[in-house]
Amino acid sequence: MNENAIEGRNVIIEAFRGGKTIDKLYVQDGLKDYTISTILREAKKHGTYVNFVGKDRLDSMSETGKHQGVIAIVAAYEYASVGDILEKARQNNEPPVVFILDGIEDPHNLGAIIRTANLSGAHGVIIPKHRAVGLTAAVARASAGAINYTPVAKVTNINKTMSELKDAGMWFVCADMGGDRMYDLDLTGSIGLVIGNEGDGVSESVKKNCDFIASIPMKGDIDSLNASVACGILAYEIVRQRIAKGAKYEK
Known part of the structure; x- marks a missing residue:
């Protein structure tokens, strides 16, 4: 139960x-x-x-x-609005970095992603209302307290929200094996990082709404990473590129 x-x-x-x-x-x-x-x-x-x-x-x-x-x-915690996330970026005088989660169902994955969002300097996380885990106590525990500092917005339609954010100047990159190497993409600026469902990945409709598709170089016998691990790798490539352009990340 x-x-x-x-x-x-x-x-x-x-x-x-x-x-x-x-x-x-x-x-x-x-x-x-x-x-x-x-x-x-x-x-x-x-x-x-x-x-x-x-x-x-x-x-x-x-x-x-x-x-x-x-x-x-x-819900164990209150949700923020997308506007709250953008306001956090504005107050920090930074271009927004937002994680968009397309159907994450495992509370441990969501909690780990919220933790990564906090530590990598992302301004918030956006999740869908349907067919996805919400802010449960298990998510809060997996976030190791980051849920108290990282706004999470819940929206009815991911594609509509992405379109609205595009109008505000944001562009989107999603994780998928068939994309360009993440090292070859410019991941600076106002960016939304899209991570797909644990089993099916990013849905086709959401993928079509992304500007770029990033692949993580892999050498091994299986063909995919855990969703929260993939999110962490891409998030820190964003951090690396921002530091190279002079952004400060030290506490």
């Missing part, structure tokens, strides 16, 4: 109305009474992702045995 889960109809309604950020809502398929309708209205109002599942699935998730047809996963 997820340690950030809450169960029961009234508890979940009050969580919504009390301003809690609910990442995911699991609702028993086929329930259509007034209270369930109220919960679904609140979910729609707050942009919460709803999963309709069978009773057996809810029973297996439940710790109390009294879920009443609904279980919600509450």
